[in-house]
Amino acid sequence: xxxxxxxxFLAYYAKIKGRTRRLFQYIPPEKMEWTYQEGKFTMGDIIRxxxxxERHMYAETVQSNPSLYNGCGTxxxxxxxxxxxxYDQMYEESVTIFSKLTPEDLQKKCKTxxxxxxxxxxxxxxxxxxxxxxxGQLYMYLGMLQIATPPIYGLTSEEVIxxxxxxxxx
Numbered sequence: 152x153x154x155x156x157x158x159x160f161l162a163y164y165a166k167i168k169g170r171t172r173r174l175f176q177y178i179p180p181e182k183m184e185w186t187y188q189e190g191k192f193t194m195g196d197i198i199r200x201x202x203x204x205e206r207h208m209y210a211e212t213v214q215s216n217p218s219l220y221n222g223c224g225t226x227x228x229x230x231x232x233x234x235x236x237x238y239d240q241m242y243e244e245s246v247t248i249f250s251k252l253t254p255e256d257l258q259k260k261c262k263t264x265x266x267x268x269x270x271x272x273x274x275x276x277x278x279x280x281x282x283x284x285x286x287g288q289l290y291m292y293l294g295m296l297q298i299a300t301p302p303i304y305g306l307t308s309e310e311v312i313x314x315x316x317x318x319x320x321x
Contacts, residue, residue, distance in 0.1 A: 154272055157252045167279050168242060170303060171201070171286045175238075177293055177300050180231035187295055192223070194292055195234050197285050199223035202241035208264060209278040210248040213256070213271050218264040249275070 154160045178194050186193040192200065200223035207219040228237035252271065260268040269277075293300050306314070 152276060155254050155257060157249060157254075157257065160257075160272070160275055161246060161249060164275075164279055167282055171282055171289075172235075172238070174286060174289050174293075174300065175235050177298055178231070178289075179296075179298070182296060183231045183234060184225070185292070185296070187292065192288070194289060195225065195229075196223045197288055197292075198234050198238050199225075199227050201282060201285050202238040203227065204281065205278060206241040206245045209274065210245045212261050212263060212274060213252060214248060215261065220264075 152163070154163070175198070183195040184193040186196075203223050204220050207221070211217065211219050228234045257270075257272040257275075259271055261271045261274055262268050263274065290300055302310070
């Protein structure tokens with residue numbers, strides 16, 4: 152995906168965020184800080200991580216500022232509703248920053264925390280991929296807890312198979 156207009160990107164990104172956000176309703180409140188193994192992100196950590204990295208790393212970087220990302224612990228937000236509100240708040244702040252980017256800004260280079268220069272629109276694309284990666288972790292965590300989750304685009308794999316034409320070997 153390439154884009155030269157921030158409004159086009161923000162409309163696309165809002166759909167990605169919406170799919171992540173809808174998944175939160177499947178997390179039992181008492182499991183917000185659950186993890187499968189000591190020392191690994193909890194579901195709350197993943198949500199706070201997405202919020203903080205978007206706002207304090209990606210949004211700062213596109214402004215030519217250094218990253219301000221400083222983790223994702225419960226000191227940022229604790230409790231089911233508070234964690235989700237924090238995610239929403241950081242997204243709103245990020246969109247405010249991103250919406251100021253001009254077509255020229257999107258073509259400029261920004262410097263990542265690793266010191267690598269990357270075209271700004273590619274940096275924003277990487278942010279989308281990062282969100283999707285961690286959404287996948289939430290699906291996995293919920294699966295480990297045997298919590299049914301919605302299909303991401305309307306049909307489960309089994310439903311697609313049932314609606315598909317049979318092929319050789321099938």
